[in-house]
Amino acid sequence: MRIGILGTGRMATTLGGAWVAAGHDVLVGGRDLAAAAATAARIGAAGHGALRDAASYGEAVLAAVPADAAAELVKSLAKDLTGRVVIDCTNPIVPTDDGVTLSTGGTTSIARRMVEAAPDAYVVKAFNLCHESIWTLSPPLFEGEPLAVPLCADDPASLELVSRLVTSMGCTPMPCGGLSRAVHLESTAAFAIGAWWSGAEPRFAFPTPGQSPQPA
Template identity: 40%
Template sequence: MRIGIFGAGAMADALGTRWAAAGHELMVTGRTPAKARALAGKWGGRAGQAGEVAEFADVALIAVLYQGMPAMLDTIGTALSGKPIVDCNNPVEVEHFTMTTAPGTSLAMEIARATGGHVVKAFNLCHALVWQMEPPLFDGRRLVVPYCGDDAGALEATRLLIGDLGAEPLPAGDLRHALHLEAMAAIVISLLFGGRDPYTIFNLVDAGS
């Protein structure tokens, strides 16, 4: 799969590194071109401008802090229209750990409206360190990764990408449920900022149950 990655921070690094190891072809863009080039070199991929990455991608990952999301979406424009987009971001401020989106909406829905892409919410409930695990196992069980979206093709691509990390995909409904995944992340982020171990704080879900 050709994965276009928008963002060059910790989440982009963790997920991109695992996907490159799984044999996917990657291209990355970021606010700091030098960081994007460094990641591309680490992955054996390429760095480019947003339009180039969008054209390259079979599926896109947007991994940007919520404060920088408006600028990134302006840069992307409609270049990802009709394409699968994985959204791993959380619109959570870290003073009171509340949502920054308007009531009743989610960042995933805002990305879908702005880009015209087929957005799937996934990978937003764990610290980047968890995604570096090969594979992410807790108490001998594979990490379960909830994901949600409206488009069958985008959901299937995301399911495969979750599996490539050695995790277990858990369908969580249509894109309306992204609001709930983002709210769950607010709790996780508050625990992380409170000093909880990022490897254990969300080891709560057993898909078999």
């Protein structure tokens, strides 16, 4: 799969590296061409260029930029993103005195704002729940099971494409409904990040429900 990456930061580097390792053709785009070149070299990408180059490169485009800048960036590239799958891995979190909260107020999602900014692109919310270090694992296994990657999308074909991308990384796609539910993924990220920052382990709050005893 051909994938363009908008951004040169940690998520761009770790997800891009995982996709290169999985055999995908990746091009890194950035405002700073030197930074894009360095990131591309670090992960063994096929090439680098400007943001517009990455936006028009392949079937899928990862928006790995600060959450509050993502919609405006997508809007500026809307023509290039027409018909492409745009993956939103952002989390619009801001620190508070007692943890973190969402800069959106939790009433909408960055994914929804991306749709409004580029209505002819197909936005998929994915890869936002894990710290970037998780994507350096090959494959990401936990208690012997592949990592599940929650996905939200309105377009079935886009959901299928990103599901294939997830599977190629050794992970399991977890479809969670349409983009109206992307706000819940962002809220979950805010909860988990706040727990990590406080020294807690959020996964212990989500045990698998116990099975009822079977009648004799």
